Amino acid sequence: MLAEYKQNPxxxxxxxxxxxxxxxxxxxxxxxxxxxxxxxxSIRGFMVVYANMK
Known part of the structure; x- marks a missing residue:
């Protein structure tokens, strides 16, 4: 789904x-x-780091 989001959020x-x-x-x-x-x-922001470990 990340690829789709990057293409068209x-x-x-x-x-x-x-x-x-x-x-x-x-x-x-x-x-x-x-x-x-x-x-x-109140809201909180989060940074998600994705690493493709092959």
């Missing part, structure tokens, strides 16, 4: 059931819209 977010406002908040990468769509609840 909006389509993956829509397929996952996010609303248009939620999609724009996620894609923007800005904390303010994320807080807004989460109802002002």
């Amino acid at each position: 909006q389509a993956v977010a829509q397929a996952s059931g996010l609303s248009d406002d939620e999609i724009q908040a996620v894609i923007s990468g800005d904390v303010s819209p994320l807080k807004s769509v989460s109802g002002g609840n």
